Amino acid sequence: MALTPLDVSRIALLARLELQDGEAHAMLAQLNGFFSIVERMSAVDTRGVEPLYTPLSAVQAVALRLREDAVTETDQRALNQRSAPQLEDGLFLVPKVIE
Numbered sequence: 001m002a003l004t005p006l007d008v009s010r011i012a013l014l015a016r017l018e019l020q021d022g023e024a025h026a027m028l029a030q031l032n033g034f035f036s037i038v039e040r041m042s043a044v045d046t047r048g049v050e051p052l053y054t055p056l057s058a059v060q061a062v063a064l065r066l067r068e069d070a071v072t073e074t075d076q077r078a079l080n081q082r083s084a085p086q087l088e089d090g091l092f093l094v095p096k097v098i099e
Contacts, residue, residue, distance in 0.1 A: 003031050 008028045012019045019027060056062050077090060086093035 003028060003035065 005024060005028055008019070008024050008031065011031075012024070012027075052058055053064070054062055081087055081090070081092070084092050
């Protein structure tokens with residue numbers, strides 16, 4: 001999937017970038033290089049390959065350092081909502097901003 005100079009111009013417009021001709025040409029080469037790498041990676045058969053949670057796990061055993069999922073703070077809803085201008089049923093009320 002090779003991009004054209006028109007594609008680069010459209011991407012630059014959407015990203016609100018102003019590219020000079022030399023920059024657009026360089027960007028075209030970089031983007032096409034990126035997409036060629038993606039195409040080569042997509043061609044690799046990865047069926048049966050388990051995803052890695054870290055690249056290190058491919059070469060050595062890595063123990064995950066996960067903390068216990070435990071509540072460490074008390075409920076402070078009333079304290080946090082004390083400065084709110086309007087509340088209803090424990091929820092913040094905000095003005096409608098979309099018509």
